[in-house]
Amino acid sequence: MSQSEPGEDPRRAHHDLGGVTKFLCETVDTAPHALTRFDRRVDALRQILGAAGIMRVDELRRGIEAIPVAEYHRLAYYQRWVRSIADNLLRKGVVSAEELRAALAAGREAGR
Amino acid sequence: MTSRPDPALLATPAEELFAALLAVLAAKGMVSEAELAARIQSTDAASPAQGARMVARAWVDPGYRALMLADGTQAAEALGIPMLGAPPLGVLENRPGRHHLVVCTLCSCYPRAVLGYPPFWFKSAAYRARAARDPAGLIAEWGTVLPPGTEIVVVDSTADYRWMVLPQRPPDTAGWDEAALASLVREGDMIGVTVPGSMPEPMPERGGKPG
Amino acid sequence: MTRLAPGTRVRVRDDWPEARGEAHIRTPHYVRGREGVVVRHLGDFPNPEDLAFVRPAATLPLYHVQFDPSAIWPPPRSAGAVLIEIFGPWLEAR
Numbered sequence: 029m030s031q032s033e034p035g036e037d038p039r040r041a042h043h044d045l046g047g048v049t050k051f052l053c054e055t056v057d058t059a060p061h062a063l064t065r066f067d068r069r070v071d072a073l074r075q076i077l078g079a080a081g082i083m084r085v086d087e088l089r090r091g092i093e094a095i096p097v098a099e100y101h102r103l104a105y106y107q108r109w110v111r112s113i114a115d116n117l118l119r120k121g122v123v124s125a126e127e128l129r130a131a132l133a134a135g136r137e138a139g140r
Numbered sequence: 141m142t143s144r145p146d147p148a149l150l151a152t153p154a155e156e157l158f159a160a161l162l163a164v165l166a167a168k169g170m171v172s173e174a175e176l177a178a179r180i181q182s183t184d185a186a187s188p189a190q191g192a193r194m195v196a197r198a199w200v201d202p203g204y205r206a207l208m209l210a211d212g213t214q215a216a217e218a219l220g221i222p223m224l225g226a227p228p229l230g231v232l233e234n235r236p237g238r239h240h241l242v243v244c245t246l247c248s249c250y251p252r253a254v255l256g257y258p259p260f261w262f263k264s265a266a267y268r269a270r271a272a273r274d275p276a277g278l279i280a281e282w283g284t285v286l287p288p289g290t291e292i293v294v295v296d297s298t299a300d301y302r303w304m305v306l307p308q309r310p311p312d313t314a315g316w317d318e319a320a321l322a323s324l325v326r327e328g329d330m331i332g333v334t335v336p337g338s339m340p341e342p343m344p345e346r347g348g349k350p351g
Numbered sequence: 352m353t354r355l356a357p358g359t360r361v362r363v364r365d366d367w368p369e370a371r372g373e374a375h376i377r378t379p380h381y382v383r384g385r386e387g388v389v390v391r392h393l394g395d396f397p398n399p400e401d402l403a404f405v406r407p408a409a410t411l412p413l414y415h416v417q418f419d420p421s422a423i424w425p426p427p428r429s430a431g432a433v434l435i436e437i438f439g440p441w442l443e444a445r
Contacts, residue, residue, distance in 0.1 A: 033425060034381040034383075034424070035273070035424070039369070041374075044376070044379060044380045045246075045268040046243075046268065046269065046273070046296060047269060047270075047423075047424055051269030052269060052273070052274065052427065056270070056281050057261055057264060058281055058282055058333075063257060066158070068184075069180070071180075071183060072176045072180045072183065073158075073165075075179050076171050076175055077171075080170070082170070084402055084403075086399045086403040087402070087403055090403035092247065099151075104154075105248070105260075105263050110154040111150050111154060111157070114161055115150055117161065118145035118149075119143075119145060120405070123161065123165070125145065125146060127164045128149065128157075128161065129149070131160035131161075134163070135160055135163070228394065232434075245379050246377060272381065273424050273427070273428055274427045274429045275429055275430050276429035277427060292431050292432075293417075293430070293432045294420075294432070294433045295433075296436075297436070298377045298378070298436045299436035301393055301413075
């Protein structure tokens with residue numbers, strides 16, 4: 029019965045973190061963390077896609093929530109965003125898997 | 141919507157995946173380096189200094205305070221803070237006996253237009269989990285202890301609004317001008333994890349402050 | 352749907368779409384099935400549960416609803432109240 033302990037309700041989605049028991053004893057890292065160039069660029073791309081009507085913030089959130097729980101907690105904040113942006117653009121056909129694979133291969137070639 | 145993307149493709153290391161996405165989008169003419177740079181510049185321009193200006197104005201101008209509590213977006217615009225395209229801004233006022241703490245338990249909704257990028261702690265699982273349930277224990281991590289009997293109202297930012305806190309003016313600031321008052325207000329004060337003057341901070345010499 | 356007035360006692364639907372399949376929900380798990388009080392109508396916004404899946408989205412009333420944490424959480428607990436934005440269809444007047 030959920031009325032007893034909502035912090036342990038098994039029906040909860042993993043991103044829905046309010047009051048979740050297993051995090052209650054975790055300390056908060058209150059130190060400042062500077063954003064990296066990568067962080068800023070991902071944030072900027074999200075804004076550009078939103079302003080152009082290509083992907084809404086609601087879609088970004090859906091894609092983040094679709095990340096399997098272990099990876100959701102392992103990935104850094106903007107790494108989740110990249111995963112979600114890729115998920116959404118592929119689903120919508122804005123970018124095809126072939127195009128993305130080719131660009132990945134080209135990037136690996138250039139980085140060699 | 142088409143079919144579900146290949147999970148293995150999505151599991152590509154994010155930095156690599158991002159570079160490839162950008163390359164494809166650039167080839168299609170959908171995004172350019174110049175656009176990215178412009179967005180980064182405008183996003184970097186929003187910072188807690190903007191929210192602090194609003195707080196300081198509200199402390200000295202009762203009419204502005206009333207506007208800020210009624211319509212945060214208009215109040216921000218009145219100080220020249222760009223709000224076009226930003227979600228509506230709501231402002232909650234701390235009073236003796238009533239303190240507010242903002243959290244987004246579902247993701248990381250943050251009043252970016254007036255405070256800038258959300259800080260690391262705001263996005264952490266521990267903050268999101270603990271705020272809704274034990275805010276007093278949570279803000280103690282910042283050394284914040286509220287007067288006994290203070291009720292903490294947790295504001296879970298779940299939908300289309302973004303929320304900021306109007307903190308109480310520190311008692312020993314009579315006669316200070318707006319710029320001096322604004323310099324007292326930190327990011328955490330406007331989310332509710334700290335209160336102005338709660339932590340001793342070296343104060344740089346500046347004009348307008350008596351002393 | 353008639354607008355809920357400030358002060359109206361409401362109950363959040365005890366519904367768990369995320370347990371039935373793909374869903375995007377903006378009503379936190381911890382207030383499902385709980386009672387609260389409408390503080391004010393914040394405005395009307397398109398339903399994020401549809402926007403997230405690129406479906407046509409109805410415009411819905413959004414309310415600020417206040418809850419008593421002692422009716423939600425066992426200790427440790429120190430919140431005096433929790434204020435949450437909740438869309439109209441999640442709320443039933445009591």
